[in-house]
Amino acid sequence: MNFESELKKGNFIISECTNCQKIVWPPSEFCNQCFSEVSWRNASNHGKVVEFSKQNNDYFCIVEIENAVKIMGSVSNGIPNVGQRVKIDNCGMKGENYYFEISLI
Helix, strand or coil: CCHHHHHHCCCCEEEEECCCCCEECCCCCECCCCCCEEEEEECCCEEEEEEEEEECCEEEEEEEECCCEEEEEEECCCCCCCCCEEEEEEEEEECCEEEEEEEEC
């Protein structure tokens, strides 16, 4: 199991250190704090908006998940606000690029 193979299937997973329990981001096979191996688990699909931007009529935001992981995605509904709760509705890969579709809660 690895991050990209699961993302291609529409599964958002994160790596967590088996020794110090630190969430390792960007995803890696080894902890960037204590260099131990990691285990993979499903990430929460809920988070909060850290920043957002608009291009034409589309909104994009950076979302923080589990107080450790930051991803950027497109907003599927409404106008985001910093601190607003969101949900990842869909994720995957288009070619070599990751994508996340986010809805406001």
